[in-house]
Amino acid sequence: MAEAPAVAVNGDKLETTSQAYLESQAVRETRALISELYRHFYNLGWVSGTGGSITIKVHDDSIPKSRQLILMSPSGVQKERMESEDMYVLSHDGSVLSAPSPKF
Template structure:
């Protein structure tokens, strides 16, 4: 089994999937940014209700770029209703570190974008 990479959060070394890193300011701000962008893009008419997706690598200068997490908006969620807690968090290798919880009926279960692999290639290419 491969060792889980560790990063420093507030001076303490933690694994990239640790609760401390997932709750860090950088991760929270990136989730908020994506939900705000989705709402703005919808209001500008740049995306339709559930069409389109946004993926952003978490920027934190204290964490080496190859270990930074990726935040991805879900598929099938109305862009104007998207919340930070609706976002997926992916590790550098593309595995899910955190997935949104299902919402009660009539909402559909959360689903990561089918374009996820393409988005990940783009995010890591720009590193």
């Protein structure tokens, strides 16, 4: 399998699965968006309790679309209490790059 191409994040050339990309503004904004959507959906009565999931591809013009990360909300978390760090981060091929810490 070919190595993922390097991309620029804040002017620095990085691999698409680098820590800098995982912590980039685009990823942070997408994490926050999912949390905000869940609060809105819960208040509208569209979701309840711990069911359902939202999955969004991170939009970043500096990353080829075929290599952009995917963020996915977990199951088993109260949707109205969802926080940005509660998301799974997946590579473009679906491999888990980062998983949320369990809530106790």
